[in-house]
Amino acid sequence: MHKTLRITVFLTAVVFLLGVLLAGGVFAQEQTLTFAWIPKALDNPVFELGRDGAFVKAQELTETTDYTVEIIYIGSVASDAAEQSRVVEDVIARGVDGIGISCNDPDALIDVINKAVEAGIPVMTWDSDAPDSERFTYLGVSNYDGGVAAAELLVRFMGEEGDVALLTGVPGAFNLEERIRGFRDGVADYPGIEIVTTVACYDDIATGVQVVEETMLAYPDLDGWFFVGLWPLFADRGSMPLWEEAAASGDMKVVAFDTLPVQLEYMKDGLLVGLVGQKYWGWGYDTIQMLFDYIVHDAAFPDWTDSGMDIVTMYNVDAMIEAWETSDFTKPLPPPFPED
Amino acid sequence: MSDTTVTNEKKEPIMALQGVSKYFGGVHALEEVDFEVYPNEIVALVGDNGAGKSTLIKILAGVHQPNRGKILFRGEPVEIPSPRAAQALGIETVYQELALIETRDVPANFFLGREPTRGTSGIFVDRKKMVEDTVRTLKDLGIVLPSLRTLVRYLSGGQRQALAIGRVMPWGGKVIIMDEPTAALGVREARKVLDLVLQLKEKGCSVVVISHNMRHVFNIADRIVVLRGGKKAGDRMKSETTPDEIVKLIVGAEML
Amino acid sequence: MEPDKPFSPEEDPARFQKEGALTRFARNQLATLALILLAMVVVLSLSTRTFLTATNIFNVLRAFSWIAIASFGQSIVIISGGIDLSAGSNMAFSGIITAMLLVEGVNVPLSIGAGLGITLLIGFANGLMISKTKLPPFIATLGMMSIVRGFCYGMTQGWPVRGLPRSFIALGQTDLSFFIWRVPVPAIIMVCFAVLVYILLDKTKLGYHTYAVGGNEYAASLAGIFTGKVKNIAFTLSGFLAGVGGILMTARLGVAAPTAASGYELDIIAAAVIGGISLTGGEGNVWGALIGAAIMQILRNALVLLGFPAYWQPAAIGAVIIGAVMIDMYRKKSI
Ligand SMILES: Nc1ncnc2c1ncn2[C@@H]1O[C@H](COP(=O)(O)OP(=O)(O)OP(=O)(O)O)[C@@H](O)[C@H]1O
Ligand SMILES: [Mg+2]
Numbered sequence: 001m002h003k004t005l006r007i008t009v010f011l012t013a014v015v016f017l018l019g020v021l022l023a024g025g026v027f028a029q030e031q032t033l034t035f036a037w038i039p040k041a042l043d044n045p046v047f048e049l050g051r052d053g054a055f056v057k058a059q060e061l062t063e064t065t066d067y068t069v070e071i072i073y074i075g076s077v078a079s080d081a082a083e084q085s086r087v088v089e090d091v092i093a094r095g096v097d098g099i100g101i102s103c104n105d106p107d108a109l110i111d112v113i114n115k116a117v118e119a120g121i122p123v124m125t126w127d128s129d130a131p132d133s134e135r136f137t138y139l140g141v142s143n144y145d146g147g148v149a150a151a152e153l154l155v156r157f158m159g160e161e162g163d164v165a166l167l168t169g170v171p172g173a174f175n176l177e178e179r180i181r182g183f184r185d186g187v188a189d190y191p192g193i194e195i196v197t198t199v200a201c202y203d204d205i206a207t208g209v210q211v212v213e214e215t216m217l218a219y220p221d222l223d224g225w226f227f228v229g230l231w232p233l234f235a236d237r238g239s240m241p242l243w244e245e246a247a248a249s250g251d252m253k254v255v256a257f258d259t260l261p262v263q264l265e266y267m268k269d270g271l272l273v274g275l276v277g278q279k280y281w282g283w284g285y286d287t288i289q290m291l292f293d294y295i296v297h298d299a300a301f302p303d304w305t306d307s308g309m310d311i312v313t314m315y316n317v318d319a320m321i322e323a324w325e326t327s328d329f330t331k332p333l334p335p336p337f338p339e340d
Numbered sequence: 341m342s343d344t345t346v347t348n349e350k351k352e353p354i355m356a357l358q359g360v361s362k363y364f365g366g367v368h369a370l371e372e373v374d375f376e377v378y379p380n381e382i383v384a385l386v387g388d389n390g391a392g393k394s395t396l397i398k399i400l401a402g403v404h405q406p407n408r409g410k411i412l413f414r415g416e417p418v419e420i421p422s423p424r425a426a427q428a429l430g431i432e433t434v435y436q437e438l439a440l441i442e443t444r445d446v447p448a449n450f451f452l453g454r455e456p457t458r459g460t461s462g463i464f465v466d467r468k469k470m471v472e473d474t475v476r477t478l479k480d481l482g483i484v485l486p487s488l489r490t491l492v493r494y495l496s497g498g499q500r501q502a503l504a505i506g507r508v509m510p511w512g513g514k515v516i517i518m519d520e521p522t523a524a525l526g527v528r529e530a531r532k533v534l535d536l537v538l539q540l541k542e543k544g545c546s547v548v549v550i551s552h553n554m555r556h557v558f559n560i561a562d563r564i565v566v567l568r569g570g571k572k573a574g575d576r577m578k579s580e581t582t583p584d585e586i587v588k589l590i591v592g593a594e595m596l
Numbered sequence: 597m598e599p600d601k602p603f604s605p606e607e608d609p610a611r612f613q614k615e616g617a618l619t620r621f622a623r624n625q626l627a628t629l630a631l632i633l634l635a636m637v638v639v640l641s642l643s644t645r646t647f648l649t650a651t652n653i654f655n656v657l658r659a660f661s662w663i664a665i666a667s668f669g670q671s672i673v674i675i676s677g678g679i680d681l682s683a684g685s686n687m688a689f690s691g692i693i694t695a696m697l698l699v700e701g702v703n704v705p706l707s708i709g710a711g712l713g714i715t716l717l718i719g720f721a722n723g724l725m726i727s728k729t730k731l732p733p734f735i736a737t738l739g740m741m742s743i744v745r746g747f748c749y750g751m752t753q754g755w756p757v758r759g760l761p762r763s764f765i766a767l768g769q770t771d772l773s774f775f776i777w778r779v780p781v782p783a784i785i786m787v788c789f790a791v792l793v794y795i796l797l798d799k800t801k802l803g804y805h806t807y808a809v810g811g812n813e814y815a816a817s818l819a820g821i822f823t824g825k826v827k828n829i830a831f832t833l834s835g836f837l838a839g840v841g842g843i844l845m846t847a848r849l850g851v852a853a854p855t856a857a858s859g860y861e862l863d864i865i866a867a868a869v870i871g872g873i874s875l876t877g878g879e880g881n882v883w884g885a886l887i888g889a890a891i892m893q894i895l896r897n898a899l900v901l902l903g904f905p906a907y908w909q910p911a912a913i914g915a916v917i918i919g920a921v922m923i924d925m926y927r928k929k930s931i
Contacts, residue, residue: 236850
C-alpha cells in the first residue's frame with residue numbers, strides 16, 4: 001500500500017523532472033549543464049590530466065551542441081572517504097546536473113551517491129567504483145587485467161625464467177592488490193619465474209628509491225622488476241645507481257604501471273621495457289561525454305564500461321610522448337608490438 | 341585597620357606595598373593590603389592556608405602584578421614586571437613550590453636562569469665556575485647532597501629545600517623572601533635554616549619569612565604580620581605580642 | 597652511583613667532574629642505545645652478506661640523514677616541553693620552494709636560502725602561536741602541518757617539481773672522500789648539525805634554559821627565564837632544521853613532491869623518543885636522536901635485506917619502537 005504510494009510519487013517526480021528537462025531543451029536555446037567531476041584526491045597529478053580531459057570535452061560539447069557544459073573540479077585534498085562524502089554532499093546541495101566520481105572506498109560512498117541519485121542527480125563512477133550504489137555505470141579498467149598485461153610484457157622481454165621483484169605502494173590498497181594478483185596469475189604459467197620479494201614504499205618517493213636500492217643489494221642478480229606504481233621513477237636520474245646500472249645493462253628488465261612523461265623518458269633511455277597505463281585523460285573526457293549522453297540523449301550504459309589500457313613499449317613510446325606534448329589523447333596509440 | 345600599629349617610625353621601609361589588591365577571577369586573594377619591609381629586619385608573614393601569603397610575596401617577587409595599589413622600593417614607586425626585575429632590585433625569593441627543575445642536576449638548578457657565561461659573549465655557560473661555586477656555597481652553608489650530578493628528581497624533600505634556599509644566597513640580595521622554608525625539614529635542618537635567616541640579618545639583609553610554625557616565628561622574627569582572608573589582620577612587633585594573640589589574629593577569634 | 601654516600605664538599609671539584617663523566621656514561625641512555633645499535637649491526641652483518649658493504653652503509657646513512665636532521669630540531673622542541681607535528685610538511689615545503697625557484701632559474705644558494713627562510717618563518721609562527729596565544733603545541737603544529745601541506749599541494753597543483761640543476765642535486769648525491777671511504781654529503785651535514793645542536797643544548801645558556809622550560813615551565817619562569825622566548829627559538833629551530841632535511845631529501849631525489857615526507861613527523865618524533873628524549877620534556881640529548889634515527893633506518897634496511905615480507909614490516913617496526921623504549925625504561929629503573 002505504502003510502497004505503491006511511494007513508487008507513484010517517485011514516478012510522478014521522475015516524469016515531472018523529465019518534463020522539465022525536455023521543456024528546457026525545447027524552450028531554452030542555451031541550457032547550462034553543470035557536472036561535478038570528483039577525483040579521489042587533489043594531491044595526485046594523474047587526476048589533473050583527467051580534469052584537463054573533462055574541460056576539453058566540456059568545451060567541445062559547448063561548441064557543438066545547444067548546451068553550455070560547465071565542470072566543477074572538486075575533491076578532498078588527500079585520499080579520504082569521509083572527506084570525499086562531505087564533498088559530494090556539498091555538490092548535491094549546490095544542485096549540479098550530474099556527478100562523475102572516483103571513489104576512495106567502494107562502500108563508504110554508497111550513501112551519498114544514492115542520496116544524489118534520489119535528489120535527481122545521475123552519478124557515474126570512474127577509475128574506482130562503488131558497485132553496490134545506484135550509479136548508472138562505471139568507467140574503468142580492470143586492475144587485474146592490467147597486472148596480467150604487465151606480466152605478459154615482462155615475460156616477453158625477460159624470457160620465461162628469472163627472479164623478479166615487486167614494488168608496491170600502500171599494502172592493502174585495493175587497486176594495487178588487484179594488479180599484483182593479476183601479475184602473479186600472469187607469471188604463474190612459467191615455473192621458471194620466481195617472485196623473490198615484494199617491497200612497499202607507502203606511496204613515498206624517497207622510500208621507494210630506498211627500498212629499490214636495498215633490494216638491488218639483497219638480490220644483485222635480479223632479472224626483472226614490476227613497479228606496481230611509478231613512485232621511485234619520479235626521482236631524478238642518479239638516485240638509484242644500482243637499479244639504473246642493472247636496467248641499463250639490459251640484464252634486468254623493468255615493467256611498470258602508468259604512462260607518465262617521466263616514465264616515458266626512462267623508457268626512451270632503455271631503462272623501462274614496458275608500461276601499462278590507464279587512460280587518465282579519458283577519465284575526464286569520456287566521463288563527461290557519458291554523463292551528457294545519459295542526461296541529454298537518455299543513453300543506456302552497461303554496468304561496467306571498459307576504458308581500456310595503454311600498453312607502451314619502445315615501439316609506440318614516441319606516439320605517447322607526442323600525445324603528452326600536444327595534450328591530445330584522442331588519437332589511438334599504435335600497437336606495442338608491430339610485428340604481431 | 342585599627343590593628344595596624346606602625347612602630348618602626350625612625351626608619352624608612354626598604355620595600356612597601358600600599359593598598360594592594362590581587363584578584364584571581366572571582367577570588368580576592370589580597371584586598372587593600374599595606375605591607376612594609378624595613379632594612380635589616382626579619383618579618384614573619386603568617387596566616388591560615390589560602391590567606392594570601394604566597395600571593396603577597398609573589399607580588400614582591402615580580403611573579404604577580406597587583407590589580408590595585410602601589411609598590412615602593414626605597415621610597416620610590418616601582419613596577420616589578422618580572423622575576424628578573426625583582427632580582428635586579430636585589431629581591432631574592434625561595435618559593436613554597438621550590439621552583440626546581442627535577443630533570444636537571446644540582447649546579448643547573450643552583451644557577452637556574454642566571455648561569456655564568458664564559459668570556460663576554462654571554463652565550464657559553466661556564467660549567468666549571470658553576471660547579472665550583474655550587475660546591476663552595478653548599479659547603480659554606482653546610483648543606484650535604486649526594487653527587488652534584490644527581491638529578492633533583494632523586495633528591496629528598498629536605499635536600500631539595502636546602503638547595504632551593506642555598507641557591508639564593510650568593511646573589512647579594514638585600515631583601516630575601518622565603519615561603520615556608522622549613523616545611524619539609526627535619527628538626528636539625530630547620531634549626532640550620534633559622535640560623536641562616538639570623539645570619540642574613542646580621543649581614544644587613546631584610547628577610548620575609550612565611551611560616552605556620554609559631555615557635556620558629558617567635559624564635560627569629562622582629563615583626564609579625566598576619567593575613568586573614570586576603571586582608572591584613574595584624575602587624576605586631578614581636579616584643580609587644582604573644583603567640584596566643586597571633587593565633588587569635590590568624591583564626592579571627594578576636595572578632596567573635 | 598651510590599646515592600647514600602654523601603657528596604663531600606672537601607673534594608676537589610675537578611675530580612668530581614671526572615667522576616661525573618664516568619658515572620654519566622654508565623647511566624647514560626647513549627650506552628644502552630649504542631648497545632642496541634651495535635647488536636643490530638652484528639646480527640645483520642652475520643645474517644646478510646650485504647649489510648656491511650660500503651654501498652649499503654652509505655645508502656643507509658644518506659637515507660636517514662634528513663630524518664635525523666629534522667629530529668634534531670624536534671629534539672629541541674620536545675626538550676623544551678613541546679612537540680612539532682609540522683616537521684614533515686616543513687620538509688616537503690622547503691624542498692618545493694627551493695625546487696620551484698631553481699626551475700625558475702634562480703641560483704642555488706638563493707633558492708636554498710629561500711626554502712630555509714620559509715620554514716624558519718613557519719617555525720617562528722608556530723612559536724608565536726604557542727608562546728603568545730598559548731595554543732597547545734599539539735594543536736598549533738597540527739594545524740600548521742595541514743596549512744603547510746595545503747600550500748605544498750596548492751603551489752604545485754599536485755605535480756612533483758622536477759628538472760632541478762645538477763649543481764643542486766650534487767648536494768644530495770655526491771660523496772666526499774674521507775681516508776678510504778666515500779661519505780655522502782648529507783651524512784656529513786648531518787654530523788655537523790648534530791655537533792651544533794649538541795653545543796647549543798649542552799653548552800649554552802639558551803640550552804640550559806631550554807631544558808629548564810621543558811623540565812618545569814613555571815619554575816623556569818619564577819627563575820626569571822623568559823619561557824616564551826625560549827619556546828619561540830625552539831620551534832623556529834625545528835622549522836629550520838626540518839627545512840634543511842627537506843632540502844637534502846630533495847637534492848637526493850632530484851624531485852620535490854607535494855606528498856613528500858607525509859607522515860615523517862611520526863618517524864622524526866619516534867627517532868627522538870627512541871633516543872631517550874622524554875616526551876614530557878626537559879630530558880635527553882641530540883646524540884640520542886641521532887642513534888634513534890639510525891636504529892629506525894637500519895631496521896627498515898634490515899627488513900628489506902632479510903626479505904622480510906613487506907606486509908608485516910609495520911608490525912616489526914612498531915615492536916622495535918616499543919622494545920627500544922622499554923629497554924631504556926628498564927635501565928632507568930635499575931640505577
Ligand atoms: N594563580 C592563581 N590562580 C587562581 N587562584 C589563586 C592563584 N594563586 C592563589 N590563588 C588563590 O588565592 C588565594 C590565596 O592563595 P595563597 O597561595 O596566597 O595562599 P597562602 O596564604 O600562601 O596559603 P598556604 O598557607 O596554603 O600556602 C587562595 O584562595 C588561592 O586559591
Ligand atoms: Mg602559600
